[in-house]
Amino acid sequence: MRTVGVVVNREKPGADATLKRLCDLLSSEGVAVVTADTEQLATDEVTGDMFQTVELAFILGGDGTLLGAARKLAPWNVPLLGINLGHLGFLSEADPGNLHDTVRRVVQQDYDLEKRLVLTATVLRRDEICASFLGINDVAIAKGSFARMVTVDVHVDDVWVDSFRGDGVLVSTPTGSTAYSLSCGGPIVVPHVQAILITPICPHTLVSRPCVIDSEQTIKLVVRAAHEDVGLTVDGQVGFPLLPDDVVTVGRSPVEVTLVKWRDREFFSVLRKKLRFADETV
Structure with missing residues (x-):
């Protein structure tokens, strides 16, 4: 049956x-x-x-x-x-x-x-893994309810890309390109494309722009903030509090x-x- x-x-x-x-x-x-x-x-x-x-x-x-x-x-x-x-x-x-x-x-x-494509995100605190998640749409590092900006250092394959200062940074799959990323000014990506999107959230600069990278590349996000009102959010549903100097590694999941x-x-x-x-x- x-x-x-x-x-x-x-x-x-x-x-x-x-x-x-x-x-x-x-x-x-x-x-x-x-x-x-x-x-x-x-x-x-x-x-x-x-x-x-x-x-x-x-x-x-x-x-x-x-x-x-x-x-x-x-x-x-x-x-x-x-x-x-x-x-x-x-x-x-x-x-x-x-x-x-x-x-x-x-x-x-x-x-x-x-x-x-599915993302896997790992949080490292003082070089120890303290949390890991799967993301279907996106993985976001963002400030909390207080109007204080955060700075996130972005690296791709251990090469420094930029330091985004603003409300945070969003890493998305093509599936998530029509969700939160779209609201942040990210591009629409057809689902079968093997790519990962990096989109700054309300950047406090005129030159920060979304970036599209290969799905096999790895992103390292380092939290730089003078406060602890910052967190990791997965698919807008799962939250995890972050501390200054936490490192979030995001890449393609094997599933x-x-x-x-x-x-x-x-x-x-x-x-x-x-x-x-x-x-x-x-």
């Missing part, structure tokens, strides 16, 4: 009703379902082990739900199919209004699998995220629809 997984964010409106409809449709097609909710994933009550035998996992929620599930399930290489119950749903392929068609495509395997993509859904058409990149009538 074919088996799929479902991860549901029960805090989203209509989540339980959508889950029931989805499970009923899959059951009518003879597909078994393994379910978990985001709270179980967050507290490690459920790990990727239970999804090892599934051919893909439906993620019921918004983009944040998919990012959180992706960080947990990436080591198990579980393909993820987002069903948007949130606001933007840029990473999702479906919504509750087209569940019948979604299940039909999955049953007929009418989809492609798209690999996405990747696999997204289920419809063959008739093209990247720039999604941009136009979701981000109003251009006149939607064009």
Whole structure:
């Protein structure tokens, strides 16, 4: 029997009703379902082990739900199919209004699998590793709530690039190029490009600009601040407090995220629809 997984964010409106409809449709097609909710994933009550035998996992929620599930399930290489119950749903392929068609495509395997680059970030304090993270969208070093700037020394492959003074520095994947990085003036990068973006956050200079490097290069970020109101944020969801002189190393992770993509859904058409990149009538 074919088996799929479902991860549901029960805090989203209509989540339980959508889950029931989805499970009923899959059951009518003879597909078994393994379910978990985001709270179980967050507290490690459920790990990727239970999804090892599934051919893909439906993620019921918004983009944040998919990012959180992706960080947990990436080591198990579980393909993820987002069903948007949130606001933007840029990473999702479906919504509750087209569940019948979604299940039909999955049953007929009418989809492609798209690999996405993942970042790994390691925090070194006095030459000792004190934390490590996976990032699907981005890794940011940024000041906290007080209006005091930070300086971040940026090195690529141990070569000094620049010292960015401002609100911080953002390191993004192509997937994250349409998220926080875009708001900071970073470029849009199509998902299949093997690259990493370095984008200053509100730089206090006229010459600091985003930089695109090869995905195999390693970035070293050194925190220079006279205060301790600075932190590391991963995908806008996971936070870690930083101290002056902490070193954050960011590079390509050996694991990747696999997204289920419809063959008739093209990247720039999604941009136009979701981000109003251009006149939607064009």
